[in-house]
Amino acid sequence: MPQALDSVRQIANAHRELPGGLLPALHAVQEALGHVPDEAVPVLAQALNLSRAEVHGVVTYYHHFRRTPPGRHVVQVCRAEACQACGGEELLAHAERSLGCKAHETSADGRVTLEPVYCLGLCASSPAVQIGERLHARVTPQRLDRLLAALEARP
Template sequence: MAGYEPWSANRASEIIASHRHLDGATMPILHAVQETFGFVPDPVVPMIAESLNLSRAEVYGVVTFYHDFRREPPGRHVIKLCAAEACQSMGSDTLTAYAEERLGVAMGETSPDGRVTLEPIYCLGLCACAPAGMIDGRLVGRLDESCIDELVAESNR
């Protein structure tokens, strides 16, 4: 996984300590953990709970409620396709089916070779440029099948 650190309980403790003073620290900690490791590893849940005097269930509930948090490492490339109403009205459902077929991975999954993760996202604010998506953190509007074909070629490199 390019750009992410390998899991380390010590590093996670540093992240927790640097954010625990914030109001509503759970979300900032979880975002920082995911930015660092690429996902929210299971062992960090009790660490966060203990630090913030929360139950493990409360922290786990936040991780599983929000679609943006991953519980498994992502692929080398992360493709997020908007599933909100404006993008649906412009064909995002058809585009998603095409992407799943071409990439060989279902929405919400990572390819077995770790090459690509395909995820839904709910509104990127690019409604006028629908359908929209995010490719490796880069916003892209007016997606079509040729864009997906380019992504397939890029992910194979």
């Protein structure tokens, strides 16, 4: 973790003079480490002249930020209104059953993290899922099963 904290310090210092620099710094930390570890909170708070409570509050408020390392693959299921109207809630429940983990959790084998998100921008072709960087539209439970099975072939 010392090397990770060095990265956090560098990121925090790069955002120190930027008005409203906390959010860009948090995004940069997550990009660098895959998540925002709890140990990063006091480092960011000190560098950005904020309280630990302020930093912690932002990390826990926004669903985008992870506090633990994700699995090797991240599956995001949209929960915005258009996707809900077209079966998004049922799709999320199906994903939980298929992966054997709840939303905001990682499967027992560490392969997949399941994240509910709010709006992937495919409202006209919902429900939508994002796996890694790839968006998928009009996803049915059967199609989700095929997409998850394809992850098995990947490292």
